[in-house]
Amino acid sequence: MTLSEEDYIKAIYHLGKGEQAPVSTNAVAEKMDTKPSSVTDMVKKLSEKGVVNYRRYKGVRLTEYGLKIALSIVRKHRLWEVFLVEKLHFSWDEVHEVAEQLEHVKSEKLIDELDKHLGFPKIDPHGDPIPSKEGEFKKAVKKLLSEVLTGTNGVCVGVKDSSPPFLKFLDKNNIALGDPIIVLEKEEFDGSLTIKINNKEMRISEQIASNLFVEIID
Amino acid sequence: MTLSEEDYIKAIYHLGKGEQAPVSTNAVAEKMDTKPSSVTDMVKKLSEKGVVNYRRYKGVRLTEYGLKIALSIVRKHRLWEVFLVEKLHFSWDEVHEVAEQLEHVKSEKLIDELDKHLGFPKIDPHGDPIPSKEGEFKKAVKKLLSEVLTGTNGVCVGVKDSSPPFLKFLDKNNIALGDPIIVLEKEEFDGSLTIKINNKEMRISEQIASNLFVEIID
DNA sequence: ATAATATTTTAGACAAATCTAAAAATTTGT
């Protein structure tokens, strides 16, 4: 696969939320920052190659083969992210752009040895699971902070939005993955929350809460 | 620069042996495994960009700007080679192909941190010097084993040919960089040498000797 | 010096990935 094909496959995978729903041409175009006409062309090519199922006007979805490819790219992307943070002291908001390039390097040995070098990590710096060589990973049981009940006791385990601005916001407010969180109060009016994190009380907006994943502790 | 442009710049650099001599179209074509007509096209484009000086039928040479770019690519290539050998347990004959891809990843921080992570190495696994961030490196004082006098006492410091077959040959015969070498005898007839390496006597062909660099110890 | 040979460039074509503008199909609203 070319670099471009790989990026399309990954976009279709992410938009398909696992694999199921067919993905619209416009959705892919938006995610890839291209025009819908370009997507149509590429999707036809990927269909020829057996990577996706496509019927015009009906959207596109990965085949089993396509899903395998997608998972191998995601695996590479996330392993490189771990490498950048753990070994090269990147912060979690700086890794995406570089991993976006590194994920396309072709060498099975490279990625296997990298995996070993990193101690076979199971999640990336944003809390997302790293697929195994065989494409397996357990979908974490996590919920958006905005959707849990008042009084919930949990641990911060991931971010939905992993753009630099959001991640920098979390850093600035001393919120990191692994931190225990208690939801003290939910404000009806604007959806904002009062939480206790690291033994410190703070108030966060609905927008923040709906981009933070927690694992509930009972 | 695009990936392709970068590979052309690197090829012109290597063929130019430092920088001086103008490089022929055919030489670049051979090294890049393309057709001379493709080289002409690319060289025109690089000339527009100020990367090379080119006058038709007269060959091509890097500008000062072009040399800077070449050195930064060579730096990346060799740092990645060190990484692969030191951290990921690649053997020295496996690294070139992968470094050929990794050298094109764009991120200044990435390469600076990698350099630090590796302890600021000065040479790559094949004994070639790694340019500094500023493009400086000292040209090692090394000679081809085939060109030293009988009785010379030296240390194996590099290879001219770094293709897998040659490197595997050296591995198989227990010849590694850093090994002390004494030239016991030179055979007039076929240019073969009798050497003492690691306290073991062995005979090597002219072809081998002309691809091994030694640093002479007086 | 000139002919033969080798090298290099030009002209024209092609595949990949993209774009714009217009046409076709689908979806939505009344």
Next chain:
DNA sequence: ACAAATTTTTAGATTTGTCTAAAATATTAT
């Protein structure tokens, strides 16, 4: 149900990097 709005596809053009075949230039040998 049908008009309007939206989405998607097609047609045709563009850029990058490549190729083949032919023409131009340079080099070599007699």
